[in-house]
Amino acid sequence: MTGAVFVHAHALCESADVGAGTRVWAFAHVMKRAVIGRDCNIGDHAFVEAGARVGDRVTIKNQVMIWDGIEIADDVFIGPGVIFTNDLFPRSPRMQIAPVSARYSRPQNWLTKTRVGQGASIGAGCVILPGILIGAFGMIAAGAVVTRSVPEHALMMGSPARRAGWVCHCGSRLKTVASREFRCPACAEIFSETSDGECISLAKSS
Amino acid sequence: MTGAVFVHAHALCESADVGAGTRVWAFAHVMKRAVIGRDCNIGDHAFVEAGARVGDRVTIKNQVMIWDGIEIADDVFIGPGVIFTNDLFPRSPRMQIAPVSARYSRPQNWLTKTRVGQGASIGAGCVILPGILIGAFGMIAAGAVVTRSVPEHALMMGSPARRAGWVCHCGSRLKTVASREFRCPACAEIFSETSDGECISLAKSS
Amino acid sequence: MTGAVFVHAHALCESADVGAGTRVWAFAHVMKRAVIGRDCNIGDHAFVEAGARVGDRVTIKNQVMIWDGIEIADDVFIGPGVIFTNDLFPRSPRMQIAPVSARYSRPQNWLTKTRVGQGASIGAGCVILPGILIGAFGMIAAGAVVTRSVPEHALMMGSPARRAGWVCHCGSRLKTVASREFRCPACAEIFSETSDGECISLAKSS
Numbered sequence: 001m002t003g004a005v006f007v008h009a010h011a012l013c014e015s016a017d018v019g020a021g022t023r024v025w026a027f028a029h030v031m032k033r034a035v036i037g038r039d040c041n042i043g044d045h046a047f048v049e050a051g052a053r054v055g056d057r058v059t060i061k062n063q064v065m066i067w068d069g070i071e072i073a074d075d076v077f078i079g080p081g082v083i084f085t086n087d088l089f090p091r092s093p094r095m096q097i098a099p100v101s102a103r104y105s106r107p108q109n110w111l112t113k114t115r116v117g118q119g120a121s122i123g124a125g126c127v128i129l130p131g132i133l134i135g136a137f138g139m140i141a142a143g144a145v146v147t148r149s150v151p152e153h154a155l156m157m158g159s160p161a162r163r164a165g166w167v168c169h170c171g172s173r174l175k176t177v178a179s180r181e182f183r184c185p186a187c188a189e190i191f192s193e194t195s196d197g198e199c200i201s202l203a204k205s206s
Numbered sequence: 207m208t209g210a211v212f213v214h215a216h217a218l219c220e221s222a223d224v225g226a227g228t229r230v231w232a233f234a235h236v237m238k239r240a241v242i243g244r245d246c247n248i249g250d251h252a253f254v255e256a257g258a259r260v261g262d263r264v265t266i267k268n269q270v271m272i273w274d275g276i277e278i279a280d281d282v283f284i285g286p287g288v289i290f291t292n293d294l295f296p297r298s299p300r301m302q303i304a305p306v307s308a309r310y311s312r313p314q315n316w317l318t319k320t321r322v323g324q325g326a327s328i329g330a331g332c333v334i335l336p337g338i339l340i341g342a343f344g345m346i347a348a349g350a351v352v353t354r355s356v357p358e359h360a361l362m363m364g365s366p367a368r369r370a371g372w373v374c375h376c377g378s379r380l381k382t383v384a385s386r387e388f389r390c391p392a393c394a395e396i397f398s399e400t401s402d403g404e405c406i407s408l409a410k411s412s
Numbered sequence: 413m414t415g416a417v418f419v420h421a422h423a424l425c426e427s428a429d430v431g432a433g434t435r436v437w438a439f440a441h442v443m444k445r446a447v448i449g450r451d452c453n454i455g456d457h458a459f460v461e462a463g464a465r466v467g468d469r470v471t472i473k474n475q476v477m478i479w480d481g482i483e484i485a486d487d488v489f490i491g492p493g494v495i496f497t498n499d500l501f502p503r504s505p506r507m508q509i510a511p512v513s514a515r516y517s518r519p520q521n522w523l524t525k526t527r528v529g530q531g532a533s534i535g536a537g538c539v540i541l542p543g544i545l546i547g548a549f550g551m552i553a554a555g556a557v558v559t560r561s562v563p564e565h566a567l568m569m570g571s572p573a574r575r576a577g578w579v580c581h582c583g584s585r586l587k588t589v590a591s592r593e594f595r596c597p598a599c600a601e602i603f604s605e606t607s608d609g610e611c612i613s614l615a616k617s618s
Contacts, residue, residue: 010218010235012422012438026218026235027251029422029438029456039300044235044253045269045439047456047474057300062253062271063457065474065492075301080271081289081333083493083536085554089583090533094451094469095487097531099582099599119303121296124289125333125351127493127537127555142291143333143351143365145537145555145571159351159365159555159571170305171295187305216424216441232424232441233457245506250441250459251475263506268459268477281507286477287495287539325507330497331539331557348497349539349557349571365557365571376511377501393511 015048019056034066037074061124069113069130076116079124079142086111086130117152121171126161139167153191153199166191166199174199221254225262240272243280267330275319275336282322285330285348292317292336323358327377332367345373359397359405372397372405380405427460431468446478449486473536481525481542488528491536491554498523498542529564533583538573551579565603565611578603578611586611 003021007013010026019038024030026044033050036042040054043062048054051068058072061080066072069086091097093104103109112130116122120134123142134140135152145159155165155173166174166182168189174182180193190202209227213219216232225244230236233251240254243262250268254260257274264278267286272278275292297303299310309315318336322328326340329348340346341358351365361371361379372380372388374395380388386399396408415433419425422438431450436442438456445462448454452466455474460466463480470484473492478484481498503509505516515521524542528534532546535554546552547564557571567577567585578586578594580601586594592605602614 027233027439027457041300045233045251045457045475057298057302059296059298059300063251063269063475063493075298077296077298079291079296081269081287081493083554085491085536089551089579089585090471090489090491090535091531091583092469092471092487092489092533094453094471095531096469097581103582119297119301121298123296124291125331125537129554139295142289142335167295169303170309171297173295233439247506251439251457263504263508265504265506269457269475281504283502283504285497285502287475287493325503325509327502327504329502330495331537345501348495348541373501375509376515377503379501 025062043080055118068107069111071113071115073116073118073120073136075119077121078116079122079126081125082122083127084114084130085128086114088112088130119169120150137167137169139171151198153201166193169201231268249286261324274313275317277319277321279322279324279326279342281325283327284322285328285332287331288328289333290320290336291334292320294318294336325375326356343373343375345377357404359407372399375407437474455492467530480519481523483525483527485528485530485532485548487531489533490528491534491538493537494534495539496526496542497540498526500524500542531581532562549579549581551583563610565613578605581613 005018006023008026011024011028013024013030014032015030015034017035021039024042028046030048031050034048034052036054037056040058042060045063047065049067052066053071055074057075059077063081064078067086070084091100114132116134117136119137121139126144128146133149138150138154141157144161147160153166154163155167157164168184172186177183182191211224212229214232217230217234219230219236220238221236221240223241227245230248231250236254237256239256240258242260246264248266252270255273258272258276260278261280263281265283269287270284273292276290297306320338322340323342325343327345332350334352339355344356344360347363350367353366359372360369361373363370374390378392383389388397417430418435420438423436423440425436425442426444427442427446429447433451436454440458442460443462446460446464448466449468452470454472457475459477461479464478465483467486469487471489475493476490479498482496503512526544528546529548531549533551538556540558545561550562550566553569556573559572565578566575567579569576580596584598589595594603
């Protein structure tokens with residue numbers, strides 16, 4: 001798929017830092033100093049702000065908003081209408097109250113970063129609070145509001161999002177086969193839950 | 207209202223299959239091979255993908271996203287920012303993992319369809335999971351996450367959405383007048399709830 | 413910051429009633445007869461309908477939708493993807509059912525107004541039901557669905573939104589220092605909760 005960057009005639013791509021093979025669709029806006037990797041797909045009406053960093057082979061569906069301070073690793077899926085955030089208690093920076101003006105005088109005072117690990121999926125319409133780490137290959141169900149960090153391979157649901165299970169690299173929900181042992185029904189990979197509540201891949205079952 | 211299709215100067219309508227009297231507003235995008243009926247209204251920043259099917263007299267408010275595999279019957283109201291989905295466990299199709307590449311090699315492997323019945327209403331900001339049937343004249347309250355199919359005339363609320371009452375053809379919430387019998391306070395239509403949990407129109411009360 | 417109105421080359425600003433120093437960014441649409449004050453910032457893909465009223469120094473982030481009947485006071489922050497609403501039980505106005513046609517024949521029959529008080533903040537992705545008053549300096553957490561009016565200085569969370577605390581003018585969450593007495597950890601302002609459940613500023617503590 002790799003090749004030149006494709007920018008739709010109705011899109012606005014101002015960044016010089018977009019990798020080969022990436023496509024930017026109609027009415028999307030990628031700002032100057034946004035960094036985007038290779039072979040990504042950026043849907044209609046999406047917005048990537050200056051300071052955001054996106055890896056390779058990332059799927060950014062329509063209307064996604066990725067701000068300064070958000071870092072997306074390789075192979076991530078970001079569903080339609082997902083909203084990231086980077087300010088824990090926003091006020092209008094234009095408000096003429098001294099502590100508010102002071103807070104917004106420098107990004108370090110208010111900008112809270114978020115990172116999405118490799119291969120994770122964020123379902124349609126999720127809202128991601130600031131200061132979150134979404135672990136690699138985690139999956140957030142559509143409509144969730146993510147208020148705490150997400151372990152690797154965790155399936156999260158609801159508002160606020162809670163863990164409802166584990167998922168494989170391929171995205172299938174793992175089945176319990178023994179105490180703290182899980183198996184992917186699609187690709188037969190075996191996982192174990194550690195005493196620390198982490199989900200770790202063991203090996204393929206035969 | 208019928209007449210030619212109106213396409214705003216800032217909209218992008220690539221489909222040849224849009225009915226007379228339909229209007230497409232600023233920054234909306236209707237793809238080639240999207241099918242849209244007569245006398246619809248498609249708000250700003252809405253998106254209708256190739257393969258989507260929309261009936262007649264449908265109101266599609268701003269920022270609605272309708273994908274391949276979504277079918278909307280006549281007279282439906284889709285509120286601002288409603289998001290449909292068509293993949294139950296998405297991964298970035300660009301990810302180089304064999305089961306993921308295989309899954310996305312053909313739409314039949316992952317595309318899950320949704321249907322919205324005649325005259326239904328979906329409130330602002332709802333997220334509709336894939337594989338759902340929303341029954342005719344159902345009403346989904348704003349902000350709901352719909353994870354299961356919705357009976358005809360059902361009023362659904364919350365995340366996940368649960369049934370909170372019944373609504374008339376006109377949209378008014380029905381009042382209980384006897385065991386399993388309901389009356390519309392606006393148009394006096396009488397409904398009965400069957401033993402199967404369906405809501406059926408009887409006749410106008412006098 | 414004051415000066416002429418700035419309208420991005422890819423925006424659409426049709427209103428003659430936009431105050432000096434206000435900026436309208438790419439793919440945003442401000443309709444004719446929308447009223448917007450001075451020194452506002454209107455993000456990409458936002459929409460402000462004819463009949464909406466917005467005060468001075470308001471921050472309207474990307475994709476916000478503000479309809480006829482919505483009134484926003486000065487100094488408000490409206491987070492990305494916030495959706496207002498103005499119809500309590502919507503049907504497609506194009507539907508050919510007599511009570512529906514009658515209802516949509518005049519705005520007075522269906523249009524329900526909402527007001528956001530001075531200095532309030534509405535977090536990312538919130539949905540605001542119609543007929544709500546959001547009190548001055550209230551703060552709505554990201555992802556909330558607001559179904560009832562919000563007291564001044566209230567912090568609201570969840571779906572449906574419930575009060576989870578109080579916030580200062582500056583946006584910081586108040587700490588309890590005595591029964592019904594609260595203090596801002598950032599600016600030391602003291603507040604008291606009245607027997608009516610209101611939160612009132614007293615004075616700066618020493």
